[in-house]
Amino acid sequence: MSIPLGHYLILSGILFAIGLCGALTRKNAIIVLIAIEVMFNAGILNLIAFWHYKQFAVLTAQMFAIFAISIAAAESAVGLALVIAIYRHYRSVDVEEMKSLKG
Amino acid sequence: MNAAFWIISAITLVGAVLAVTLRNLVHCVLSLILFFLGLAAHYFLLRADFIAAVQILIYVGAVAVLILFTIMLTRNVTGTEGPREVLGGKWWAGAFIAAVLAVLLCWAVRGDKIAAALSAGDKAKSSVVEIGKILIADWIVPFEAMAVLLTAALIGAVVIALEEIRRRP
Numbered sequence: 001m002s003i004p005l006g007h008y009l010i011l012s013g014i015l016f017a018i019g020l021c022g023a024l025t026r027k028n029a030i031i032v033l034i035a036i037e038v039m040f041n042a043g044i045l046n047l048i049a050f051w052h053y054k055q056f057a058v059l060t061a062q063m064f065a066i067f068a069i070s071i072a073a074a075e076s077a078v079g080l081a082l083v084i085a086i087y088r089h090y091r092s093v094d095v096e097e098m099k100s101l102k103g
Numbered sequence: 104m105n106a107a108f109w110i111i112s113a114i115t116l117v118g119a120v121l122a123v124t125l126r127n128l129v130h131c132v133l134s135l136i137l138f139f140l141g142l143a144a145h146y147f148l149l150r151a152d153f154i155a156a157v158q159i160l161i162y163v164g165a166v167a168v169l170i171l172f173t174i175m176l177t178r179n180v181t182g183t184e185g186p187r188e189v190l191g192g193k194w195w196a197g198a199f200i201a202a203v204l205a206v207l208l209c210w211a212v213r214g215d216k217i218a219a220a221l222s223a224g225d226k227a228k229s230s231v232v233e234i235g236k237i238l239i240a241d242w243i244v245p246f247e248a249m250a251v252l253l254t255a256a257l258i259g260a261v262v263i264a265l266e267e268i269r270r271r272p
Contacts, residue, residue, distance in 0.1 A: 002105070003105060003108045004221075005221050006212050006213065006215070007108065007112075008145075008149075009208075009212040009215075010208070010209050010212050010213075011112050011115070011116075013204075013205060013208030013209060013212065014116065014205055014208075014209070015115065015116070015119050016204070016208070017201045017202070017204045017205035017208065018116075018119045018120055018123060018201070019119065019123065020197075020200070020201045020204060021123065021197060021198055021201030021202075022122070022123025022124070023123075023197075024191075024194075024196075024197025024198070024200060024201060025190050025191055025194040025197040025198055026123065026190065026191065027190065027191045028128065030128055030131075030170065030173060030174060030177070031123065031128070031131060033170070034122055034123065034131055034132070034135050034170065035122075035123050037135065037162075037166065038119050038122060038123065038135070038138065041138070041139070041142050041162070044142075044154075045142060045145060045146075048145075048146055048149050048151045048154055049149060051149075051151065052149040052150060052151070053221040054221065059233060059234055059237050062151060062153065062154055062234060063234075063237065063238065063242050063245075065151070065154050066154070066157060066234075066238075067245060067249060069154075069157055069158065069161055069162075070161075070249050070252075070253065071249075071252070072166075073161050073165060073166060073253075074252055074253055074256035075256075076166050076169060076170070077169060077256055077257070077260045078256050078259055078260050078263065080169055080170065080172075080173040080260075081259070081260035081261070081263040081264040082263055083173055083177065084173060084176050084177065084263075084264045085263050085264060087176070087177040088266070093177050095191070096191055096192060
């Protein structure tokens with residue numbers, strides 16, 4: 001008896017919800033970026049699970065996963081550079097203090 | 104196979120929960136590494152061994168170290184403050200939205216006939232040779248675009264993180 005696909009989908013959904021909860025509730029910008037990484041990885045787990053269960057000979061899902069991982073790496077590099085720049089400007093990484101654009 | 108899934112899932116979930124709830128930022132990154140390693144084990148279990156290796160190399164090797172460097176370059180990270188300093192103003196709204204999303208996703212997956220009809224594939228195979236061939240044959244344009252994107256992201260990150268140039272004389 002092997003694991004059905006639904007288990008992987010539910011695991012991925014729960015991981016995504018955990019990441020969303022972290023991104024919406026925490027005040028530290030670095031933790032928000034960490035939570036976004038968690039959400040990214042939950043999505044990539046979905047790709048690989050579907051690839052495994054469809055028994056596809058083609059590797060399209062793996063290509064998508066590779067490109068998604070690359071984009072996530074670029075995104076986190078730019079995001080962390082932004083955090084450093086914001087810290088230099090505000091002397092804080094608290095997302096609630098970044099309200100210069102608030103009307 | 105079954106037991107491996109449950110054990111690795113438990114490790115992954117614990118890592119994810121700790122990564123977004125702990126106070127100390129360094130502990131958060133260590134939990135995040137646990138989460139990444141759990142996902143890599145899942146990929147090994149799903150026979151996507153190249154993706155698992157990439158996951159360990161890029162996430163554990165690059166992204167986690169990058170986050171640690173950012174924590175070093177910013178201050179006040181020790182996490183001795185209370186919950187009021189950790190959680191945002193309307194944190195209960197965010198937690199409620201995340202809980203609703205989790206319930207909706209589980210409900211949607213449980214009622215899905217297509218996902219239930221698929222069974223585990225023993226035919227699912229992937230070799231690094233095949234991935235390399237398909238990457239420079241069918242996927243060459245996205246591959247080159249990704250190279251340009253990574254270069255742009257590298258230069259952009261350096262420019263953004265540079266010191267602000269003082270325009271005043």
